[in-house]
Structures are given as C-alpha cells and as structure tokens.
C-alpha cells in the first residue's frame with residue numbers, strides 16, 4: 061500500500077492524505093465487505109412472494125402498522141446490509157400494494173412478466189447509465205434494438221424512431237415537446253434556444269377523451285394545461301369532428317391535434333384516421349396518446365381501432381401497463397425522429413452527433429440525461445415471448461373483458477354503461493328499486509368498500525355524469541377465475 065503511494069507520489073502532496081490513524085478512526089462498512097450476500101435474500105424472498113400473488117388480497121389493511129418498522133431517525137451506525145435488507149423485505153412483501161398480482165383492476169396497471177422482471181434485475185445489476193454511447197454502448201445499442209422491436213410490434217412503418225422514457229406522461233411530454241419545437245419553427249422561432257417568448261399561444265385541439273397527463277405535459281412545457289381546446293359532442297367526451305375542423309379552418313396556421321387511442325373510462329378511441337385527415341388538410345401536428353390503447357394493434361380483432369396511427373407525427377405509449385414491464389417504462393415514437401434531437405439536444409454536447417459518435421446517445425433525444433437501461437427488461441420480455449406471445453396475452457385480456465361484460469349484463473343489480481372495445485368494462489351498481497338520484501352515492505360507497513376490503517381493486521370514475529366502476533384488465537397473470545372473483549366481491553359489497 062505505502063509502496064504504491066510512494067510510486068505515485070501521493071505521499072508528497074502537502075500532507076493532505078490522512079494518517080493511517082485517521083483512516084482507522086472511522087470504520088467504513090462498505091469497504092468492510094458491504095454485504096453483497098443480501099442479493100441472495102432478495103432472491104429467496106422473490107419466489108414465495110411471486111407465488112403468493114395468485115390469490116393473496118391486493119391490499120391487506122392489517123399490514124399497515126408494519127410501515128412503522130421502517131421509520132425512525134437516520135441511524136448513525138447502520139445495522140448492516142443483512143439486517144436492513146431483511147427488514148425491508150419483510151415490510152415490503154407484507155405492506156406493498158400487490159398490484160403485480162392478477163386481481164388489481166384499478167387505473168391501468170400491468171404486472172411484470174418473469175422475463176421482464178429478470179431483465180429489470182439485470183439493469184440494476186449492471187447499473188448502466190444509458191445517457192451516451194461512451195457511458196454505455198450496451199444500453200445504447202439495446203435501446204435501439206428494443207425500439208425497433210416495439211415499432212415492429214405495433215406495425216409502425218420503418219423510419220419511425222423514438223426514445224424510451226419513464227412513463228406515458230413523459231412520452232406525451234417528449235412528443236408534445238417535439239411538436240412545440242416544430243410549431244415554433246413554423247413561426248420562425250427556435251423554441252429550444254429561446255423558449256416561447258414572443259410567440260402566440262400554441263393551439264392544441266382534442267376530444268373530451270384527452271388524458272390528464274397530456275395536460276400535465278403541456279403544463280410542464282409552458283403552454284399551460286388549459287391550452288387544450290376540447291371538441292366533444294356529448295357528456296362522454298366523444299369527439300365533435302366538424303367543430304374541430306371549423307376551428308382548424310379558423311386558425312389558419314399550425315396547430316397540434318391530440319388523438320386519444322384508448323381513453324381510461326371505457327377504453328374507447330378517437331377516430332385516429334379522421335384526425336390524420338384533418339391534420340393533413342390543415343397542416344397540423346398529430347399526436348396520439350396510446351398509453352395502453354396502442355396494444356390494440358396487436359390483434360386483428362382490434363387493430364381497426366388504431367387504424368391511422370401510422371400517419372401520426374408522434375405517438376406515446378407505456379411499457380409498464382400492457383407490456384407488463386416493471387416501472388418506470390414508457391416510450392415515444394416520432395415519424396421524423398430527428399425532431400427529438402433538435403428539441404432535446406444539449407448545447408454542451410454534440411448537437412447532432414453521428415450515430416457512432418461516443419458523445420451521442422439517448423440523453424440527447426429525450427428529457428432525461430442520466431437514465432437507467434430501461435431497454436433491458438423490454439428487450440428481455442420481447443425476446444422471451446415474441447410477437448405471438450403478446451398477441452395471445454392481449455387476446456386473452458380482450459376475451460376476459462367480454463366475459464366480465466357478460467357477467468355484469470347477467471347480474472340484476474349491475475348495469476353496464478358502455479361498450480367494451482378493448483380491456484376496460486365501465487359499469488355501475490344499480491339494485492332494482494333504488495332511485496336514480498341515489499345511485500352516484502351508492503356507487504361511491506361500493507367503490508370505497510372495494511378498496512377497504514382489499515381482496516380486489518378497481519376504481520370509480522364519472523362516466524357521462526354517472527359514478528361508475530371501470531376495471532381495466534392488463535395484467536399477464538389474470539385469468540377467468542380472477543374475473544369471477546371480482547364480480548362476486550363487488551356484488552357482495554352492495555349494501
């Protein structure tokens with residue numbers, strides 16, 4: 061040790077290196093073994109936990125007190141890796157929301173396929189920074205492969221390119237960020253350099269199906285969430301195409317149209333092809349929010365719902381929903397992927413580096429700089445199950461949604477409120493004899509009782525002015541018996 065210091069001259073830099081005594085005064089647990097054996101603890105906990113998901117409750121209220129075992133002051137002297145990780149696993153496997161299991165129908169939340177979970181562990185193991193080619197050629201190359209496979213999976217034409225991002229919110233942000241740059245260019249401005257100063261407000265047009273995350277993206281981009289002009293012909297939010305067209309004609313300049321491919325209340329779709337026609341006729345940018353609905357493209361039974369997406373300028377989708385990849389996983393596709401570089405490139409980095417330039421990478425093509433190798437779980441799950449594996453899963457979910465709709469239709473105290481084009485069934489509790497004006501309250505109560513019970517999860521919404529439940533089926537583990545259990549439990553909770 062001291063020999064190597066002498067060799068590198070470290071002993072001669074003005075005595076700044078602490079003496080051997082000072083090093084010993086502070087024990088350094090990380091250099092003292094660190095406890096890498098704890099990975100075995102995670103592995104050992106994983107099997108029983110994953111096995112338990114099939115029929116454990118989504119949430120067990122009795123486990124809430126467990127969380128106290130993780131609180132307290134920051135320890136001075138740590139308890140060591142083995143004890144800390146044992147505690148985390150005990151509390152975590154008990155008190156988590158077991159949304160990775162087959163009976164979680166709230167929001168639109170997928171689980172994690174075995175291959176995706178293993179790919180995600182691999183991403184943590186390798187701890188790559190997927191920012192630049194020079195920080196990880198592996199992560200950069202696998203991201204390009206994964207994006208190419210996703211493009212093929214959804215049948216998008218060659219030429220579409222994109223970036224992996226943390227979520228569909230970030231995919232909407234990335235897409236609308238590229239759209240903002242395009243729109244600024246049409247006004248002779250470089251928004252990446254100069255922002256929105258001096259520009260008029262960017263017109264954004266959508267139906268009543270527009271998702272809160274698109275508004276949030278517009279909010280983050282400086283347009284404001286209220287920038288969206290909604291053209292709806294009914295309280296459900298279905299698009300009023302004629303009114304939107306009149307507005308585009310009146311605007312006479314560049315605008316952004318958001319098409320919603322898969323809305324969250326009933327899984328309905330804006331007519332993407334009609335909106336592509338409008339975008340072409342009026343020179344607008346067409347963005348498609350297909351967070352989960354893009355998966356309609358995987359089955360010939362539902363592909364018609366997304367007809368026209370191949371004419372979109374940008375498309376947002378999630379990996380952590382129907383692809384069943386662990387959080388955080390989303391992606392954005394651009395018809396002209398060079399737009400990502402102009403909107404998200406950094407000044408201090410090469411602006412448009414050549415593909416093999418070590419300074420190049422996905423940090424210049426999306427909102428994040430340092431980023432994890434989120435391509436690895438996507439690559440693993442697509443390599444493992446392939447196109448036909450995903451088609452089979454999507455079609456199973458389509459069948460399960462129809463099965464759920466049939467159970468609802470057959471139950472005298474349940475009322476379906478919408479068609480079921482995809483994987484969401486919107487219905488309400490309506491026992492015979494209960495007057496209409498009491499139904500919203502009743503459904504809110506049943507929704508709250510469902511979450512408090514915890515065996516299955518589904519959320520409520522307001523659909524066309526009526527409070528309703530809207531279970532969404534996107535978890536690879538879900539089978540018919542889970543749907544049957546869900547309906548039984550809902551019926552049992554009606555007061």
Ligand SMILES: *Cc1c(COP(=O)(O)O)cnc(C)c1O
Pocket residue numbers: 168226227228229230271273274322323324349350351352378390
């Ligand atoms: C879930 C969802 C989003 C937002 O996705 P996050 O992954 O939660 O950011 C956006 N649009 C639609 C239609 C969604 O269903």
